[in-house]
Each structure stands twice: as C-alpha cells, then as structure tokens.
Amino acid sequence: MGNTSEDKIVEQPAINWLSDGEGYQYIHGKELTPEKGERETFADVILKERFLKAIRTLNPTIPDAALKEVYKRIISLSNISIEEANYNFHRLLINGIPIEYRDKEGNIKADIVKLIDFNNINNNSFLISNQFVVKEENKDGVRFDLILFINGLPIALFEFKNPANSSIKSAYKQIQNYKELAPQIFYYNEILVISNLLKTKIGSITANYERFSKWRGINDKYDYEEKTTPSLEVLIKGLFNRKRLLEYIQDFIVYEIDKKQIIKKIAMYHQFYDVRKAVNRTLKAINSKDKRIGTFWHTQGSGKSLSMLFYTRKIIKLPELNNPTILILTDRNDLDDQIYKTFIKTELGTYGKKAESIEDLRDKLNIKSGDIIFTTIQKFQLTKDEKGNNNKDNIFPKISDRNNIIVIADEAHRSQYKKLAQNIRGALPNAMFIGFTGTPIELEDKSTTNTFGDYAGIYTIKDATEDGAIVPIYYEARFSELHLSNEYLDLDFENITKELENSKEENIKRRFSAVETLITTPSRMEKIAKDIITHFNGKELNTKAMVVCISRNAAVEMYNYMKKIKDCPEIAVVMSGNKSHDPKKFWEHIRTKHELEELAERFKNPNDPLKIVIVVDMWLTGFDVPVVDRMYIDKPMKNHNLLQAVARVNRVYPNKAGGWIIDYIGITDDLKKSLDRYSGKVVKETMLPLNEALKLMKDKYDIARLYLNKIDYSNWKSLSNTELAKLIQMAYYKITEDDKKEKGILRNYLKLVSELTKVHALVSPHPEAMKIRDDLEFFQLVAKNLRNYTYTKNNEISDSLEDALIELVNRSIQAKDVINIFGLKDTKSISIFDPKFLKYLNNIKVKDVQVKVLEKLLNDQVKVLLKRNRIKRKSFQEKIEEAIRKYNNRLITVEQVMEQLMNIAEELKYSSDNAKKLGLTDEEEVFYDALIYLYSNSNLNDDEMEIIIEIVREITEKIKKNLSTDWFRYESSKARVRASIKRILRKYDIKHKILKQKNMDELTDIIFKQAIELYRDYPLTS
Structure with a gap:
C-alpha cells in the first residue's frame, strides 16, 4: 500500500487509535522479518520469541523444554482444513494446552499451559503490525494491512480500502483470496475486520459477506455521535479495547459442528452488550429478594438463540453462582428440539440434557450437577397422583430450594408462562428468571415484565434492518374477494388449531369447521394454487417459499391442487400426524422425526430442487431458512403468532432485497389492528406495503432512463445482431462520455442498475415489474458491457453489479450474443492464437x-x-x-x-x-529487456549477446542480495542497489567495452527503475 491515501486515511488512523488510544505496542511489518530475527521464515505467522516469552510469564513453573513443545504443537495444524485448524486452536486458546513433562527428580507431571491470561490483561502482550508479509516458497506472497497479535499469536486481521474509490466488499473478497495464498494465518484468527474507515464490519473465517456485521457501540450500544465518529474508530474503541477483546474471545465466539461442517459464529454488537447487561443483572439478583433478571427482546432473525447461548456460557462460569443449573423452557416440543439442537452443536452440548417427562424433570432438578436442562413448560404440571382430594388447591410441590437455578424462558410473551408461572415459583422458590422473546411486548401486557422483570436488552426490527442483520418485509393482499370477513378473523385461531384435537367444546369445533369449509372451497383453493405457482415461477431469484394453511386437511388439499399444475416445482407438506388415526390421504405426508429432519435439510439447501413447503403450525417459529423470500398465507393469524410466522422471510441471503408476504385471507387488515397493541414504531417497522417497494422500483427506473435519454431502445429485442451491437455501443459511449464531463456518472449508473435489479427481483412477477422488464434487461446489458470493457482501478464497480446480476434472466438470443462479445472477463486464460x-x-x-x-x-x-x-x-x-x-x-x-x-500479438x-530460448528467468528477462532496449538500433554479435546475458545474470543476483523489506522507501537501501548496478556495468565496460558510448548514468537509471518495479513488493515477489 505504501504512501497512498489508503495508508493515510484508513491504516494510520487505525494504528493511532489502537496504539495511542488502547495501549497496543506498534511495530511496522518490516521489523518483524527473518532478517530482524522475529521469524525464521516469511511463511511463519506466529512471532516465536514473543510467544515463548509470553507463555513463560504465564506458566512460570513449567520447564522451558515443555513450553517449546507447546510451540511445536501450536504450529502443527497444517494438515487439516482452515476451519478445523481454527476450531482446534480456539479450544486450546480458551482451555489451555494439557502437557506432561518430567521434573528435576524425573517424575512425570501433568499440567495445563495457558496461552492467554483472560483475567489480567496486563499479563499479556498486545501488538499491532502493519504491512506484515507472509510468503510461502514458490507462492505469491501477501502483505497484510494490519495484524493484531496477542502473545505473538495473530488473533485479528484488518483489511482496509480507500473510501474514495473502494467498498468494503472488495476487502472481503481479498481476504478470501488470502486464504489460498497464506492459509496458515487463518488457523489462529479470531476476528476479521474489513473497513474503508466510513464503513466497517467484522466477521469470522466461515462467514459469507452477508454475515459480516457492523459494530455500533463503545462502552454500550449507540453511545457515540454517529455523524462525527468514523465506524472504524467505534469498532476499535468498542471491541478492541483490550479488556473487552479478551472477554469477547473467551465468551462470544462459538462453533457449530453439524454433519462434519464447521461454522464459526461471532457475536454482533447487540448480543455482546446486552448479554453483558443480563449477566450483571444476574449477579445482582443472586442476593436480592427480587429474582427477576429481566426481559430480553431481540427481534426475530437477529440471533436471539445465539444470545441465549452466550448468556448461558457466561453464567455457568460465574463463581458467585457456584456451578449453577440452567433450566431452558419452551412451550412447544418443536421449539424445545430447535433450541436443544442449537446448544448441542456447540461445546455447551456436553452440559445439555433433555427432560423427557414430569418425573424426569424433577429428578434432574434435584441433582446439584450444574447441567443445562431443556424442557417444555407443560412438564410443570401436577401428576395424576398429586391431583385429587388431598390437594384441593392444586398446590405444586417444591422441587428444589437452591438459589443457583436460573430459568430461561424462550418466547416469554406466551400466555402459558403466565398461567404456569405460579407452578414454577412453587417448584423453584429461590430460582432466578429471565425471559427471551423475539417479538415486541404488547403495550397493555404488564404480565410479561411482571414475571421476568423489565427490559434487559432491546434490539428492534428497525435496528436489525439498518444493521443488515435482517431484510425488510413487504406485504401484498391478493384476491380481496376471497378474504374472510371479520367475524371469522376475530376467532382465536392460534389456540383453536392447537386445542382442536382434544377439545370437548362442540362450539369450537363447529366454528372452526365453518371457517375451514369456506377456505377449502374447491374453486377458491384451485384459484389460489394456480396463483401461487404462477407467482413463484415468475420470480427472478433462486429462492424458496412457504405456504401457510389453516389445517392439515387444507394443506393436503392445497398440495393436491398445486401438483396438478403443469409447471409446479417440487413441493412438500410439513405436518404432524399418526397413520393409525389419520385419514389415508394424510399418510404420504406423515413423516418420522428423522424424515422431517432430512426434509428440513433439503429445504434449507439452496441447490436442492425442493422449492415450496406447505405448513400449518410446524416450521413457523424458530425455523431459520435464509433462502426463503416469500410466504403465501391462507390462514387466519394474529398477534405474536403472525409476527413470528412472517419473520421466516426476513433472514439475510445473497441478493435478497427483502421478504414478501402474500395474503390470501385478509390478515393485512387484522395485522394493523393487532399491531395497535404495540408501539406505533413497531407498527411501521414490522411490514411495509408492497406499494413502497413498487415506488422504490419506479423511482430507480425513472432515474436509469435519464442516463440513456435520446437513445431509443424501445424495440431492442427485435433488432438484428448488428443493429443491437450498434445500439449498445451508442449507450456505452453516451455514459462514458458523460462520465468524462462529470466524474461519477458511470459508477452511479452501475450502482443504480444493481439496486434496480435487486428491487425488481423482489417484486417480480408483479405486473408493474413485468412492464419494465425489457428495459431493465437492456440497462443490464449496457451495465455489463461497461463493467467488462471499462478499464478502472476500482474493482467495486464490477463487484456490486456482479452480485446483482447473478440472477439476470436474458430472454433474447440476440442479446446473449452481445453479452458474449463484451463478456471477456478472464482474459488471462484466453490465447489470442487459439x-x-x-x-x-x-x-x-x-x-x-x-x-x-x-x-x-x-x-x-x-x-x-x-x-x-x-x-x-x-x-x-x-x-x-x-x-x-x-x-x-x-x-x-x-x-x-x-x-x-x-x-503486435505475434511480437x-x-x-x-525468445527469453525462454535464451535460458533467462522471468526476473532476468526484465533486465535483459532494459539493456536490449538501449541497443535496439545496434547489431550485436553472438559474443556480445553472451556478455549481455552474463551482465543480466550478475545484476539480478547482486540486486537480490541487497534487498530488504520496503527497501525502496529508504535512501540508503536504494543507494546500495543503485551502486551495485553501476559497479557491474563499469566492470564489464572496462573489460569488454560493451557500452559503446552509452551513458552510464542513463543505463543505471533504467535498470534501477526496473528493479523498483520488479521488487517493490519484496519479499512477496522474491
């Protein structure tokens, strides 16, 4: 990077904030080289002597020979994948390294070697280094912008870009390339940072770009002035405060291991700050009469389950709690399974146990083992033996009076918690309580906060959308003539459908049956089935969908109608059932638990042909499928159940501009009424009318047209290849010429087409989107040719548009020819003579x-x-x-x-x-060309050519001996190289009179400039 604006604007401020502000030692990368003794080779990424010095300080009783064996173990991670090596190292970093050694008397001793002291930051060495070079033999090297070392270990990696002409997306892509060139540095990495000063994100080594997240807090969330504080400064002062960084590494990084796949997840800022608050409240509640820790509201899709896991991980280690028991409560078996699986995939899984019955739950709570127990709230009921004459008041028996039991209630707003709260209090009188919820608490609902306490953390839909943690949700009401009237929508269907099987209330059955009959009218279902398939097949993104039906019978009927449609993709019904009791038409849709898990994996896989699932209740809460971008609802829902269901479409996924709710039953009106029970803010943030997305599309379309005014492209699809090529060339030249007059036109056009493509994909196949489809395809053709043909130092132009055009559908064969003409991106592999x-x-x-x-x-x-x-x-x-x-x-x-x-190509x-025939290396060829350039008008005989080659080889060898990291920055280094060149030239001139009146200084200068260009990135290019 050198003395560039990127260096001044981004890298240097980062160094200052870390060194001056946060107390990190700073050493330039040129000082951490093999020549300086910090590393044995440029391939080494651990600073050996600093590492050994640090662990000697942390482990003073362990012999030096044993500590050197620890170093050998740390560096021997190269025969496995980056992800596996990173996982193995993280465990060693957190838990220490078990070793055995012989003491002075020859006895074998066992001990744990600490790599970091997490309790006392001053016992550790914190170092940052910029322009840090890593290079393996026979490979291109990498010069890292900034590396953060703790005790000599490369814990964090920063990749910077210039805010004037680069986006952080290119920084992310560069890091992915580095994984190929210098994989070893990622074995030890805990946090990746990408930044152009104004935009900054963090992520893990397994995260895709969409999973990199902002950091918005220093001592707490949002405690800075956003307009005047660069995002990189916020991150450094917030997360990279040395004390907070150690806490983050220890408690806020988790690995999920599933089917041999390792996924590393690191906390987002709202999880970090709010979990810490919840932990502090827990400490206060231990000795307080008020055992309520608080209500933890993080909106759906923002990582609530992960927050629960981070919270659990921290509190089980609190010495004040003395090996606590954590009881995680849900109100449904499927939610219980989902949360259990979230925990079981991580290292906390060793503590996790499921309570299988009322008796089993009581037995587990009686054991003072410090386990994490998963159960449903329904198990806090009286047994048959406890009911009856001897217990007229239905008093629940006390199970444990320990004060180190913590009850974590998931979806704490549910009425079941309020009903059974008394039972839980009676069973666990000294337990502490915290409630987690992904949906907002109703304005009039005081019972939730009464049960669990006031808010311990809030992360709203607006926060999550602004941060890119979720995408916005748009809704559209279709076929209003098929919507149910209010008298039916007022029914409490979320409870009716659950209680129907066991209900003795004929009135409930009768009212439900009447509504189901209306909904499952053949003509109505057939019309909706056709609309769903047409709508789904008209989308442009390779995404998936869910259809929500009122009952299992309705789901099966919807499946049958959809399967009759010619272009129906692969679909499946997801429902519970029992073949011994259910009608035969249900049987093919009833699956075992294992089969349902396999179906879920297929649906989550973007490349699997299963595109649509039809559900009733299952998979509407706690089911995370980012590839789903639309939900077709034909079931009355309201309040929390509705908010939870629609949140299935708000997960982040590449090129997904938003989620889409299509309403066939009239929930839209009910939604507005239901949301009146929350704050006005929540009403506006939950779902946006589709008209807003359509307006956004139209606004961007109108602007795009202005870029190509005076160019008639209205009939471009009917043009011949020749005519179309000329039309695209006209558009190309118009934008490039406008860009010469006003800088930024070209870049803005490409960005605009990218944004228009995304929002168009979101609303397709809406009629308004179909109207502009041909024009958009032309805009895309022009943009693609601009991107591929234009020479630019700014890779972001192609990056942003390339992502948006992944799902581009080209309907015209003629257009395809033109795309191929200009689509020569990877010209490195194309031979002109092929x-x-x-x-x-x-x-x-x-x-x-x-x-x-x-x-x-x-x-x-x-x-x-x-x-x-x-x-x-x-x-x-x-x-x-x-x-x-x-x-x-x-x-x-x-x-x-x-x-x-x-x-010219032949030449x-x-x-x-010719260089290869002369036996010259690539480096020697560069200096050979410099010498031959001066003799271009001379006829050299064979002997003189031999002398030229001899000069070239000696110059190459001598220059390389005088190189050091960043040599071209220092006058003394440059003078040494220049002198060696001149000395060789003078020697051969005296001996062979080879220069033939050539100016010695001119020739030296030409070769020296070649040397700077060739070896500027030494040792990367050595």
Whole structure:
C-alpha cells in the first residue's frame, strides 16, 4: 500500500487509535522479518520469541523444554482444513494446552499451559503490525494491512480500502483470496475486520459477506455521535479495547459442528452488550429478594438463540453462582428440539440434557450437577397422583430450594408462562428468571415484565434492518374477494388449531369447521394454487417459499391442487400426524422425526430442487431458512403468532432485497389492528406495503432512463445482431462520455442498475415489474458491457453489479450474443492464437466490435504477461495505442488495424518465447529487456549477446542480495542497489567495452527503475 491515501486515511488512523488510544505496542511489518530475527521464515505467522516469552510469564513453573513443545504443537495444524485448524486452536486458546513433562527428580507431571491470561490483561502482550508479509516458497506472497497479535499469536486481521474509490466488499473478497495464498494465518484468527474507515464490519473465517456485521457501540450500544465518529474508530474503541477483546474471545465466539461442517459464529454488537447487561443483572439478583433478571427482546432473525447461548456460557462460569443449573423452557416440543439442537452443536452440548417427562424433570432438578436442562413448560404440571382430594388447591410441590437455578424462558410473551408461572415459583422458590422473546411486548401486557422483570436488552426490527442483520418485509393482499370477513378473523385461531384435537367444546369445533369449509372451497383453493405457482415461477431469484394453511386437511388439499399444475416445482407438506388415526390421504405426508429432519435439510439447501413447503403450525417459529423470500398465507393469524410466522422471510441471503408476504385471507387488515397493541414504531417497522417497494422500483427506473435519454431502445429485442451491437455501443459511449464531463456518472449508473435489479427481483412477477422488464434487461446489458470493457482501478464497480446480476434472466438470443462479445472477463486464460478465439472473432459481424475486442484482449495480456516489465510493457502499449489512434482518425482501415494488432500479438508471443530460448528467468528477462532496449538500433554479435546475458545474470543476483523489506522507501537501501548496478556495468565496460558510448548514468537509471518495479513488493515477489 505504501504512501497512498489508503495508508493515510484508513491504516494510520487505525494504528493511532489502537496504539495511542488502547495501549497496543506498534511495530511496522518490516521489523518483524527473518532478517530482524522475529521469524525464521516469511511463511511463519506466529512471532516465536514473543510467544515463548509470553507463555513463560504465564506458566512460570513449567520447564522451558515443555513450553517449546507447546510451540511445536501450536504450529502443527497444517494438515487439516482452515476451519478445523481454527476450531482446534480456539479450544486450546480458551482451555489451555494439557502437557506432561518430567521434573528435576524425573517424575512425570501433568499440567495445563495457558496461552492467554483472560483475567489480567496486563499479563499479556498486545501488538499491532502493519504491512506484515507472509510468503510461502514458490507462492505469491501477501502483505497484510494490519495484524493484531496477542502473545505473538495473530488473533485479528484488518483489511482496509480507500473510501474514495473502494467498498468494503472488495476487502472481503481479498481476504478470501488470502486464504489460498497464506492459509496458515487463518488457523489462529479470531476476528476479521474489513473497513474503508466510513464503513466497517467484522466477521469470522466461515462467514459469507452477508454475515459480516457492523459494530455500533463503545462502552454500550449507540453511545457515540454517529455523524462525527468514523465506524472504524467505534469498532476499535468498542471491541478492541483490550479488556473487552479478551472477554469477547473467551465468551462470544462459538462453533457449530453439524454433519462434519464447521461454522464459526461471532457475536454482533447487540448480543455482546446486552448479554453483558443480563449477566450483571444476574449477579445482582443472586442476593436480592427480587429474582427477576429481566426481559430480553431481540427481534426475530437477529440471533436471539445465539444470545441465549452466550448468556448461558457466561453464567455457568460465574463463581458467585457456584456451578449453577440452567433450566431452558419452551412451550412447544418443536421449539424445545430447535433450541436443544442449537446448544448441542456447540461445546455447551456436553452440559445439555433433555427432560423427557414430569418425573424426569424433577429428578434432574434435584441433582446439584450444574447441567443445562431443556424442557417444555407443560412438564410443570401436577401428576395424576398429586391431583385429587388431598390437594384441593392444586398446590405444586417444591422441587428444589437452591438459589443457583436460573430459568430461561424462550418466547416469554406466551400466555402459558403466565398461567404456569405460579407452578414454577412453587417448584423453584429461590430460582432466578429471565425471559427471551423475539417479538415486541404488547403495550397493555404488564404480565410479561411482571414475571421476568423489565427490559434487559432491546434490539428492534428497525435496528436489525439498518444493521443488515435482517431484510425488510413487504406485504401484498391478493384476491380481496376471497378474504374472510371479520367475524371469522376475530376467532382465536392460534389456540383453536392447537386445542382442536382434544377439545370437548362442540362450539369450537363447529366454528372452526365453518371457517375451514369456506377456505377449502374447491374453486377458491384451485384459484389460489394456480396463483401461487404462477407467482413463484415468475420470480427472478433462486429462492424458496412457504405456504401457510389453516389445517392439515387444507394443506393436503392445497398440495393436491398445486401438483396438478403443469409447471409446479417440487413441493412438500410439513405436518404432524399418526397413520393409525389419520385419514389415508394424510399418510404420504406423515413423516418420522428423522424424515422431517432430512426434509428440513433439503429445504434449507439452496441447490436442492425442493422449492415450496406447505405448513400449518410446524416450521413457523424458530425455523431459520435464509433462502426463503416469500410466504403465501391462507390462514387466519394474529398477534405474536403472525409476527413470528412472517419473520421466516426476513433472514439475510445473497441478493435478497427483502421478504414478501402474500395474503390470501385478509390478515393485512387484522395485522394493523393487532399491531395497535404495540408501539406505533413497531407498527411501521414490522411490514411495509408492497406499494413502497413498487415506488422504490419506479423511482430507480425513472432515474436509469435519464442516463440513456435520446437513445431509443424501445424495440431492442427485435433488432438484428448488428443493429443491437450498434445500439449498445451508442449507450456505452453516451455514459462514458458523460462520465468524462462529470466524474461519477458511470459508477452511479452501475450502482443504480444493481439496486434496480435487486428491487425488481423482489417484486417480480408483479405486473408493474413485468412492464419494465425489457428495459431493465437492456440497462443490464449496457451495465455489463461497461463493467467488462471499462478499464478502472476500482474493482467495486464490477463487484456490486456482479452480485446483482447473478440472477439476470436474458430472454433474447440476440442479446446473449452481445453479452458474449463484451463478456471477456478472464482474459488471462484466453490465447489470442487459439483457433476457437479467432473463429469467434471472425463471427463478430460488426467490425468496430472486432477491433475493440482484440484491443481489450491485447491490452489485458500485455498487463498480465509484462506486469513488472516496465520497458517492454510501455513499448507494447504505445504500439497498440498508435494503431488504434490511426484507426480512430480513419488513417487506416478495419482490415489494416486488425492486421497491425495481430502483428503486435505475434511480437508479444515471440518476445516471451525468445527469453525462454535464451535460458533467462522471468526476473532476468526484465533486465535483459532494459539493456536490449538501449541497443535496439545496434547489431550485436553472438559474443556480445553472451556478455549481455552474463551482465543480466550478475545484476539480478547482486540486486537480490541487497534487498530488504520496503527497501525502496529508504535512501540508503536504494543507494546500495543503485551502486551495485553501476559497479557491474563499469566492470564489464572496462573489460569488454560493451557500452559503446552509452551513458552510464542513463543505463543505471533504467535498470534501477526496473528493479523498483520488479521488487517493490519484496519479499512477496522474491
């Protein structure tokens, strides 16, 4: 990066905030090299001597030989995947390394070696280093912008970009490339940071870009002035405060291991700060008469279950709680399973136990073992023996009076908790209580906070949407003539459908049956089934959908109607049942627990052909499927059940601009009434009318049209290939010319098309979206050609548009030809002399386009092949520019310019082949070209050529011996290299008179400039 604006604007402020503000030692990467003794080779990423010094301090009683064996163990992680190595290292970092050694008397001793002191930050060494080089033999190297070391271990990695012309997406992509070039540094990484100062995100080594998250807090959430504080400063002062960083590493990083896949999850800021608050409240509640810890509201999709896990992990280690028992309560078996699985996939799984019955729960609570017990609230009921004459008041028996039991209630707003709260209090009189919920508490609902306490943490829908933790939800009411009237919608269906099987109330059955009959009318269901398939097949993203039905019977009927439709994708019904009791038509849809788990895995897999599931109650809460972007609702729902159901579509997924709720029954009106029970803020944040998305699409479409005004593209799909190529070329030149007059036009156009593509994909196949589809495809064609053809230092232009165009549907064969013409992205692998390419070139009917394709290809190959050969690169570029200049000025014909460009290509190929024939390495070729350049008008005989080659080899060898990291920055280093070049040239001139009147200083200067270009990134390019 060197002395660039990126260095000044991003890297240096980061160093200052970390060193001056947070107390980190700072050493430039050039000081942490093998020459300086910090590492044995550039491939080493652990600072060996600093590491050994640190663990000697932390483990003073352990012999030095044993500690050196610890170092060997730490560095021997290379024969497994990055993810597995990272997981293994993290466990060693947190738990220490068990070792055995012999004491002075020869006795074998066992001990644990600590790598970090998490309790006393001053016992650790905190170091940051910029421009830190890692390079393996025979591989390109990497120069990392900033590495944070704790006790010599590379714990955090920062990748920076210039805010003036780069987005942090390119920083993320660069890190992914680094995994190939320097995988070993990721074995020890805990946190990845990408930033361009103004935008900053953190993520783990397994996270995709969408899972990288903002950090919005220093000592607490939102405790800074956003307008005046750069996001990178907030992150450093917040998370990278040394004390908070150690706490974060120890308690807020978790690994999920599922089917041999390792997923590393790190806490987002709202989880970190609010869990800490909840822990502090827990400490206060231990000796307080008030055992309520609080109500923890983090909106659905923002990682509530993970917050529960982080909270549990912290409190089980509190010495004040003396090995506590954690009781995690849900009100449904499927929720109990989901939370249990979340825990069991992590290291906390060793503590997890499920209570299988009322008796089993009581037995487990009586054991003072410090377990994590998972159960449903229904198990806090009296047994048959406890009911009757001897217990007229139905008093629940006391199970344990320990004060180190903590009850965690999931979805704490549910009425069941209020009903059975007294039983739990009676069973566990000294227990502490905390309630977690993903939906807001109703304004008039005081019982939830009365049961669990006031808010211990709040993270709203608005917060999560702004942070990109979830996507916004849009809704649309379709077929209003099929909606139910209010008299039916007022029924409490969430309870009716659950209690129907066991209900003795004929009135409930009768009222439900009447509604179900209305909903399952054949003509109505057939119409809705057709609309769902048409709507789903009209979308542009490769996403999935859920259909919600009122009953199992309705779900089966919907399945049957949908299967009759010609273009129906693969669908499935998800419901509970029992073949011994249920009708035969249900049987094919009744699955075992294992089969349901397999079906869930298939539905979660974006590449699996299962596209739509039809559900009744299952999978509507706690079921996380990011690939789902729309839900078709044909079931009366309201209040929390409705909010939980619609949240299935708010998960983040690549290119997903939002979720879409399609209402066939009339919940939209009921939703507005239901949400009146919450704050007005919640009403606005929960779901947005589809009209807002349509308006957004129209606004962006209108702006896009302005970029191409005066260009008639209305009938572009009916044009011939030649006419279409000319039309796209006109659009291309209009935008590039406008960009010359007003910088930023091109970039803004590409960004606009990216945004329009996403919002169009969201609302497709709405009629308004269909109206502009052809125009959008033309905008995309122009954008794609701009992106592929334009030379720019800014990779973000192509990055942002490339993501948005993943799902581009090109309906025109003619358009496809043009896309291919300009779509030569990876020209490194294309040979100009490949017969397939020449045939392709000849097939291009528009000669102008032929010239441009060949020009682009030649320039690209010159850049690739002659990347560090300054003299030859400049020579070839000048030849290409001269040919194109003559052609543009009409001094030569198309045929003549094509012939000249092909001749240049031949010359490029010959120059590369000639160097190989002379036995020169790539590095020697660079200096050979510099010398030959000066003799271009001279005829050298064979002996003189031999001398030139001899000079080149000696110069190459001598220069490399004088190199050190960042050598070109220091006058003394540059002078040493320059002197060595001049000394060799003078020696050969005296001996062979080879210079022939050439200026010694000029020749030295040319070779020296080549050396700087070739070895600027030493040792990366050595």
